[in-house]
Amino acid sequence: MALLEIDELKTQFFTSAGTVLAVDGISYTVEEGETVAVVGESGCGKSVSALSILRLVADPPGRIVGGRIGFMGRNLLELSDREIREVRGRHIGIIFQEPMTSLNPVLSIGTQLTETVVHHLGYSEQKAASRALELMEMVGISDPPRRLEQYPHHLSGGMRQRVMIAMALACEPKLIIADEPTTALDVTIQAQILELMKNLTRELGVAMIIITHNLGVVARYADRVNVMYAGKIIETGTAEDVYHRPRHPYTLALLNSVPRVDQQRSAKLDPVEGQPPDLTRLDGSCSFRPRCRFAQEECAQAFPELAYVGDGHRAACFRSQEIAAGLEQVA
Amino acid sequence: MNDIATSHRGTVSDDVLISVDGLKMHFPVTEGVVLRRVVAHVKAVDGINFEIRRGETLGLVGESGCGKTTTGRCILQLERPTAGSILFEGRELSGLKGDELRAIRRRIQVIFQDPYSSLNPRLKIGEIIGEPIRVHGLIPDKAKRDQRVRELLAVCGLNPAFADRYPHEMSGGQRQRVGIARALGLEPDFIVCDEAVSALDVSIQAQVINLLEDLRDEFDLTYLFISHDLSVVRHICHRVAVMYLGKMVELAETDELFDNPKHPYTRALLEAVPIPDPVIEQARAHQIIKGEIPSPINPPSGCVFHPRCDIVVEGCPKAVPAFREVKPGHWVACTEV
Ligand SMILES: Nc1ncnc2c1ncn2[C@@H]1O[C@H](COP(=O)(O)OP(=O)(O)O)[C@@H](O)[C@H]1O
Ligand SMILES: Nc1ncnc2c1ncn2[C@@H]1O[C@H](COP(=O)(O)OP(=O)(O)O)[C@@H](O)[C@H]1O
Ligand code: SF4
Ligand code: SF4
Ligand SMILES: [Mg+2]
Ligand SMILES: [Mg+2]
Numbered sequence: 308m309a310l311l312e313i314d315e316l317k318t319q320f321f322t323s324a325g326t327v328l329a330v331d332g333i334s335y336t337v338e339e340g341e342t343v344a345v346v347g348e349s350g351c352g353k354s355v356s357a358l359s360i361l362r363l364v365a366d367p368p369g370r371i372v373g374g375r376i377g378f379m380g381r382n383l384l385e386l387s388d389r390e391i392r393e394v395r396g397r398h399i400g401i402i403f404q405e406p407m408t409s410l411n412p413v414l415s416i417g418t419q420l421t422e423t424v425v426h427h428l429g430y431s432e433q434k435a436a437s438r439a440l441e442l443m444e445m446v447g448i449s450d451p452p453r454r455l456e457q458y459p460h461h462l463s464g465g466m467r468q469r470v471m472i473a474m475a476l477a478c479e480p481k482l483i484i485a486d487e488p489t490t491a492l493d494v495t496i497q498a499q500i501l502e503l504m505k506n507l508t509r510e511l512g513v514a515m516i517i518i519t520h521n522l523g524v525v526a527r528y529a530d531r532v533n534v535m536y537a538g539k540i541i542e543t544g545t546a547e548d549v550y551h552r553p554r555h556p557y558t559l560a561l562l563n564s565v566p567r568v569d570q571q572r573s574a575k576l577d578p579v580e581g582q583p584p585d586l587t588r589l590d591g592s593c594s595f596r597p598r599c600r601f602a603q604e605e606c607a608q609a610f611p612e613l614a615y616v617g618d619g620h621r622a623a624c625f626r627s628q629e630i631a632a633g634l635e636q637v638a
Numbered sequence: 639m640n641d642i643a644t645s646h647r648g649t650v651s652d653d654v655l656i657s658v659d660g661l662k663m664h665f666p667v668t669e670g671v672v673l674r675r676v677v678a679h680v681k682a683v684d685g686i687n688f689e690i691r692r693g694e695t696l697g698l699v700g701e702s703g704c705g706k707t708t709t710g711r712c713i714l715q716l717e718r719p720t721a722g723s724i725l726f727e728g729r730e731l732s733g734l735k736g737d738e739l740r741a742i743r744r745r746i747q748v749i750f751q752d753p754y755s756s757l758n759p760r761l762k763i764g765e766i767i768g769e770p771i772r773v774h775g776l777i778p779d780k781a782k783r784d785q786r787v788r789e790l791l792a793v794c795g796l797n798p799a800f801a802d803r804y805p806h807e808m809s810g811g812q813r814q815r816v817g818i819a820r821a822l823g824l825e826p827d828f829i830v831c832d833e834a835v836s837a838l839d840v841s842i843q844a845q846v847i848n849l850l851e852d853l854r855d856e857f858d859l860t861y862l863f864i865s866h867d868l869s870v871v872r873h874i875c876h877r878v879a880v881m882y883l884g885k886m887v888e889l890a891e892t893d894e895l896f897d898n899p900k901h902p903y904t905r906a907l908l909e910a911v912p913i914p915d916p917v918i919e920q921a922r923a924h925q926i927i928k929g930e931i932p933s934p935i936n937p938p939s940g941c942v943f944h945p946r947c948d949i950v951v952e953g954c955p956k957a958v959p960a961f962r963e964v965k966p967g968h969w970v971a972c973t974e975v
Contacts, residue, residue: 348839463930493701493866498910498926520839523869523912527919546916564844566873568911569918571893575851576873578844582809 309336309377310481310514311360316374318352318359321367325587329355329369331538337482342508342515344529344546346522348561350583352538353518357484360516361399362391379481397427400475400513402504404487406467410459416443416470417455423477442473447503465496472504476511483508486518501528522565526550534558537584537594540613544620554622554630556599593625601626650876654728655828655860656690656713661722663708667935681934682708684884685722687961690828695854695861697875697892699868699907701931704881706864710830713862714748715739726828744774747821749814751833756817757805763816764801767791771823790819795849811842815849822853832864847874868911872896877967880904883942884934886961890968900970902947941972949974 314334320327330352337343345353358364359371362383376383379398383391395401403409411419420442421435430438443451446469459467468488475483485504489497505528508515519525525532525546532549534542534557542555553559560579566572581598593599593606605625613621616631624630664679683705690696698706711717713724715731724731726742734742750756757766768787777783788798794815805813814834821829831850835843851874853859865871871878871892878895880888880903888901899905906927913919929946932938938945944954951974961971 348841465930493931494868494910495701495907495927496930498912498924499928501912502924502926521912522840522914523919526914526916527912529916550914550916561840562914564840565914566844566847566869567913568869568872568896568908569913571897572873575848576844578841578848580845582811582842 310339310341310379311337311516312375312377313356313360314375314377316356316359316376317372318355318364318369319372320369322587327586328538328589329586330359331589332374333533333535333538333540335533335540335543337514337516339481340508340512340514341531342505342517342529344525344532345516345518345535346520346525346532347535348520348583350586351535352586353520353535354486356535357486357516357518360484361395361401362386363395393427396423396480397478398480398482400478400480400483402468402471402475402483402485402488404490406464406471407459409471410467410474412459415456415458416462420455420470420473420477423474427478438477442477443470445476445507446470446473447499448473464492465500468492468496468500469503472500472507476507476513479511480513483513483515484518485515487520488517489524490519490521497524504528522550522561534561537589538586539594539610539623541595541624542622543613544617548617548620552617552620552631554616554620554627555595555624556601556626556630557595558622559630560598593623595624601630650694651692653692654689655692655694655726656862657723657725657728658686658688658709658713659723659725661686661709661712661724662720663705663712663717664720678935681884681937683712683719684934684937686881686884686886688879688886688889690860690862692827692860693854693858694877695863695875697871697878698862698864698881699866699871699878700881701907702866703931703934705884705934706881707832709881710748710832710862710864714746714830715743740774744776744824745827746830747824747826747828748830748832749817749821749834751836757813759805761804762801763791763803763805763808766805766816767801767820767823770820774824776824786823787819790823791816793822793853794819795845809842811838811846814838814842814846818846818849818853822857825857826859828860828862830862830864833866834863835870836865836867843870850874868896868907880907883931883937885942885971886969887943887971888969889961894968898968900964900968900975901972902949902974903943906946906948943972 315332316330317332318330320329333356347353360376417439420439424430424435424438439455440451448454448469489500529546532546533540536557542549542558564576564578579598584594591610593611596602596606611623611625613623616622616627661683662685663683664681666676667678668674669677700706712719764787767790768783771777771783777786787801791798791800796815835846863875875892877891879886882903888904899908909925927946940955940957941959944950959971959973961969964970964975
């Protein structure tokens with residue numbers, strides 16, 4: 308059995324402008340120790356899907372309206388508030404884009420680290436203090452005794468993200484959810500942080516869901532990839548399948564939109580036109596249809612289900628078989 | 639000039655439009671409330687030289703805080719440099735006054751990263767684009783100006799009816815197009831694009847990159863393209879300059895810089911960029927640069943890069959390496975290259 312099994316998760320926001328179908332029936336699994344990426348452009352539902360796993364969606368206006376999230380033998384959606392708080396931080400570690408919003412500005416780094424292990428693991432003050440030192444060393448922060456006494460604003464963005472990683476790992480969780488963990492950082496610091504996360508999750512056998520809009524980050528770090536568009540997963544498979552054999556027109560378009568640092572320029576970029584749909588006005592047809600250069604009559608009739616296009620590789624497109632057969636050249 | 643680069647990225651003349659020489663921008667750091675004393679200086683830009691040719695897009699890259707924006711602001715005359723000269727068509731910018739200054743100001747425009755904060759939320763899009771045209775007296779007649787605004791919107795890929803909307807009624811990509819239309823309205827020769835596509839999602843980013851390229855070709859524009867995104871820079875720029883801690887460390891034609899980087903910092907930057915191909919990524923060694931960019935208040939001695947350099951030698955902390963031409967058009971500031 309997989310470590311995490313998300314089944315038909317649906318999260319909606321009830322607003323004056325209408326019901327936002329932010330996460331609209333997504334299913335995926337994460338195996339022990341595996342790194343799974345969720346990739347897509349802003350507003351496609353990546354963060355809301357992660358917050359839903361942790362039951363952190365603001366209610367109102369948001370509500371998880373359906374689905375099941377199996378984790379360590381339990382359905383997280385059926386836990387009491389007290390039980391889910393126990394899961395957060397203890398069994399699932401969290402790393403957000405902006406550590407300033409998740410670190411407490413008025414508590415020292417040391418206090419925040421020790422609090423976690425005292426609270427979740429019942430450590431004595433002394434044992435917690437030595438665990439804090441150990442964690443700081445593990446995430447590559449030099450001079451830990453001094454750093455533990457400092458406050459978040461004393462640290463650079465990269466250092467704060469290292470502290471977040473230490474906090475996320477403090478209780479030896481089974482799973483870490485990292486939502487755009489390096490988006491605010493320089494590319495050099497991003498590389499340092501991602502390498503650290505990769506090494507630590509491998510060494511400790513921790514599974515990770517990494518949420519990002521950066522296709523390069525996914526290629527470097529993820530075993531498997533879920534591509535999201537308008538609240539749904541539209542393609543899923545190994546990183547190699549998705550990048551080398553994309554079977555959904557949106558995935559194709561995304562890959563054609565990014566310039567390459569490793570290749571000489573050969574032509575202008577070939578981006579998909581238009582912008583993603585308003586999630587209050589989905590009509591049950593393929594949500595990519597208004598922007599899709601392969602769209603045809605049947606695409607307006609129903610939403611294409613995720614279907615196998617290869618071993619462990621699925622795409623939600625009526626024409627993915629034709630795309631596999633080389634439609635890209637024809638179109 | 640490299641044929642491939644010119645044919646794919648439009649033509650560049652040999653004619654120098656902007657020439658920056660010995661530019662320094664040191665910001666004073668003050669202490670005390672009543673009597674403000676200058677206790678130190680932030681050496682944001684610390685003696686850089688470069689030229690921008692007419693029709694060229696020059697990339698300016700480096701980690702945040704290395705001085706890219708400050709360099710752009712000096713050219714835009716939004717800062718008064720501590721030292722050095724900036725020539726526009728051979729004329730010193732700091733010496734200009736009155737009408738001459740206004741005329742040059744019109745010809746040098748800027749597109750910012752954040753379309754949200756750079757557009758006045760209380761003005762309609764039509765006013766945002768039309769007002770600078772009126773102020774500069776380009777089209778005094780209101781009806782003609784409104785017509786011009788609609789044309790500019792269309793050129794930037796927006797529905798002309800957007801003239802009646804407000805910024806908050808538009809998406810990030812649309813607002814960035816408004817920022818471009820506003821700059822274009824003044825018929826500039828030169829535009830500083832400061833992280834102009836950095837905040838946009840990839841598909842929208844690609845649309846705006848294509849727009850900037852089309853406009854460059856159509857209106858013979860010259861760009862200073864400031865970005866921390868090396869992939870975008872490789873795509874759009876003819877030449878690229880790399881900055882570190884207020885200094886220029888490398889400058890070369892784009893493909894030369896990316897295929898044959900010489901400075902250890904440029905190499906480290908390129909190594910850090912993840913490539914959107916898992917097979918290539920698996921084969922890469924991932925030599926990751928250590929440490930973070932130090933404070934520009936007390937920069938390291940000698941070569942400012944020495945605390946992070948992986949080929950540092952004994953002399954590096956002692957002497958500032960000269961920025962020298964190691965082969966035609968390829969400049970590097972490192973003694974070990
Ligand atoms: N508090 C909220 N109220 C209303 N809509 C929301 C709220 N939070 C998120 N949404 C909407 O849910 C959708 C998905 O958002 P999100 O998961 O944050 O996207 P992503 O992380 O992929 O950029 C978006 O359309 C967003 O506008
Ligand atoms: N007005 C200012 N006063 C003091 N320091 C400044 C000012 N503007 C920029 N700086 C400092 O100058 C350095 C370079 O900044 P900037 O040019 O914005 O870098 P970049 O655009 O490369 O990120 C930074 O250390 C920044 O904090
Ligand atoms: S189902 Fe039709 S509209 Fe949707 S992505 Fe496939 S071809 Fe395009
Ligand atoms: S001069 Fe020395 S420290 Fe500076 S980049 Fe070259 S080898 Fe490194
Ligand atoms: Mg998000
Ligand atoms: Mg800047």
